[in-house]
Amino acid sequence: MQKEASKEPGADRIEKIDPRFLSTLRDHVHKTLRTAILSGRFAPDERVNERQLAEQLGVSTTPIKEALRQLETEGLVETLPRRGVLIRFNASWAEEMILARAALESMIAHLAAKRIERQEIQRLEEIVAMMGKATEDGVADDLISLNETFHEQIHIASRCQYLSRMIERQQFYDGSIRRVIHSDPLERGRALAEHAAIAAAIISNDSDKAERVMRDHVVRSGETYLNIVFKKKEDI
Amino acid sequence: MQKEASKEPGADRIEKIDPRFLSTLRDHVHKTLRTAILSGRFAPDERVNERQLAEQLGVSTTPIKEALRQLETEGLVETLPRRGVLIRFNASWAEEMILARAALESMIAHLAAKRIERQEIQRLEEIVAMMGKATEDGVADDLISLNETFHEQIHIASRCQYLSRMIERQQFYDGSIRRVIHSDPLERGRALAEHAAIAAAIISNDSDKAERVMRDHVVRSGETYLNIVFKKKEDI
DNA sequence: TTGTGAGATCTGATATACCAGATTTCAGAT
DNA sequence: ATCTGAAATCTGGTATATCAGATCTCACAA
Numbered sequence: 001m002q003k004e005a006s007k008e009p010g011a012d013r014i015e016k017i018d019p020r021f022l023s024t025l026r027d028h029v030h031k032t033l034r035t036a037i038l039s040g041r042f043a044p045d046e047r048v049n050e051r052q053l054a055e056q057l058g059v060s061t062t063p064i065k066e067a068l069r070q071l072e073t074e075g076l077v078e079t080l081p082r083r084g085v086l087i088r089f090n091a092s093w094a095e096e097m098i099l100a101r102a103a104l105e106s107m108i109a110h111l112a113a114k115r116i117e118r119q120e121i122q123r124l125e126e127i128v129a130m131m132g133k134a135t136e137d138g139v140a141d142d143l144i145s146l147n148e149t150f151h152e153q154i155h156i157a158s159r160c161q162y163l164s165r166m167i168e169r170q171q172f173y174d175g176s177i178r179r180v181i182h183s184d185p186l187e188r189g190r191a192l193a194e195h196a197a198i199a200a201a202i203i204s205n206d207s208d209k210a211e212r213v214m215r216d217h218v219v220r221s222g223e224t225y226l227n228i229v230f231k232k233k234e235d236i
Numbered sequence: 237m238q239k240e241a242s243k244e245p246g247a248d249r250i251e252k253i254d255p256r257f258l259s260t261l262r263d264h265v266h267k268t269l270r271t272a273i274l275s276g277r278f279a280p281d282e283r284v285n286e287r288q289l290a291e292q293l294g295v296s297t298t299p300i301k302e303a304l305r306q307l308e309t310e311g312l313v314e315t316l317p318r319r320g321v322l323i324r325f326n327a328s329w330a331e332e333m334i335l336a337r338a339a340l341e342s343m344i345a346h347l348a349a350k351r352i353e354r355q356e357i358q359r360l361e362e363i364v365a366m367m368g369k370a371t372e373d374g375v376a377d378d379l380i381s382l383n384e385t386f387h388e389q390i391h392i393a394s395r396c397q398y399l400s401r402m403i404e405r406q407q408f409y410d411g412s413i414r415r416v417i418h419s420d421p422l423e424r425g426r427a428l429a430e431h432a433a434i435a436a437a438i439i440s441n442d443s444d445k446a447e448r449v450m451r452d453h454v455v456r457s458g459e460t461y462l463n464i465v466f467k468k469k470e471d472i
Numbered sequence: 473t474t475g476t477g478a479g480a481t482c483t484g485a486t487a488t489a490c491c492a493g494a495t496t497t498c499a500g501a502t
Numbered sequence: 503a504t505c506t507g508a509a510a511t512c513t514g515g516t517a518t519a520t521c522a523g524a525t526c527t528c529a530c531a532a
Contacts, residue, residue, distance in 0.1 A: 023317045050514065060487040066305045073309035075401055081259045082493045082514050096398035099343055107339035162332035165311055296517040318484050318523045
């Protein structure tokens with residue numbers, strides 16, 4: 001952080017735009033703000049100011065406004081016309097995002113169990129095998145990566161593009177927290193067992209079971225996350 | 237439509253901005269475009285031009301851009317940076333939107349069955365009773381209105397705000413099509429029976445049954461819609 | 473005929489100025 | 503001390519000009 005004076009409060013919570021990366025400034029702003037909100041760097045109901053954000057990120061208000069509109073549609077901020085923009089994220093929002101993901105992932109698992117084909121079955125089995133190995137090795141980053149691949153493969157087998165995109169928007173744990181979660185051997189074991197059960201159900205075309213097991217997996221791992229980040233429990 | 241020349245093609249598919257209503261132009265543009273897309277007034281993959289839309293709607297490109305960003309997050313358009321904006325809606329998208337709604341509504345029904353309170357039970361029973369009467373009377377508009385109230389009451393009982401908002405974004409039948417659907421006595425009967433079953437399951441705190449019945453209801457009525465609008469069937 | 477590339481052109485991306493509600497401030501009246 | 507309302511101010515909303523990547527055109531060379 002090489003700032004000249006750092007007068008503006010809160011300027012340290014979001015990184016200043018820097019480079020030539022990212023196709024558009026809007027995407028960068030969106031991604032930056034989303035991460036900041038989901039990792040709790042804004043208080044619930046905190047007001048944010050478009051001009052101020054623009055200055056902090058070193059861009060004009062146009063990409064800020066567009067990014068805020070995206071975040072608004074995602075449900076992470078609320079705009080009160082001519083009054084202000086509020087952050088909309090807290091523990092119960094996180095819980096509901098997990099429930100949304102559980103509902104959508106289980107629907108996808110249901111369809112994947114009905115639609116999966118030979119080649120995709122093989123791929124899924126390979127992924128689970130690799131997960132088994134990674135679980136033994138205990139390399140968190142490998143597990144995180146395989147986890148994504150696993151769910152992605154199920155999305156592919158389901159042939160649902162719209163639903164897949166919706167699920168992406170419910171994803172909010174970042175790498176550092178995943179690493180904490182996966183550093184626990186018990187958690188690793190649980191996750192492996194669940195992934196194996198999901199894969200088995202899908203491969204055997206048991207759509208009802210796939211749906212159920214997937215839902216339970218997403219909810220349980222979501223609770224693990226909530227317990228770490230928000231230090232509280234919730235029953236479904 | 238009081239246009240001076242009407243040279244631009246496609247200008248008749250979207251109504252020109254008119255009034256002093258709606259708090260912001262952005263909201264009006266968003267609502268207008270969303271309705272136009274969902275009612276099939278754009279071909280799948282059709283390109284739309286920001287400047288052209290601005291001219292057709294009689295506004296500048298700023299509210300157009302913001303509305304397009306919202307639609308993009310909703311999954312109804314796709315923006316290729318510096319290349320164009322494409323419409324993303326067709327029969328399979330509609331199917332998946334129905335599946336998404338089914339997944340989310342069933343999750344909500346599940347929670348509503350666990351969380352509903354006395355007063356809300358009474359309200360739900362009243363609504364179902366009114367639905368029974370409206371079904372006999374056969375007034376489509378009353379049924380449409382009660383339908384909304386019914387689902388809304390379940391959302392309230394579930395105490396899920398985020399999920400409720402997500403479901404709103406999956407809603408895409410407009411009034412005219414609903415009216416067509418509800419004009420069929422058989423459909424009215426089916427819908428009433430399903431609504432009654434959903435209410436009964438929620439009231440008796442049978443969350444698993446509520447979930448199942450709600451999902452089947454959303455999927456079945458969605459298929460009815462698809463059969464009318466896209467003239468095709470789909471198995472789940 | 474085919475290939476090539478400079479320039480015209482199309483389109484979204486970005487910056488900026490200004491507009492208009494909403495809120496706050498504060499002098500002045502009661 | 504309290505109320506009132508006009509003016510200053512804050513904030514998002516909107517319009518517009520300009521930037522820059524992506525494509526298309528088409529003369530011109532191989």
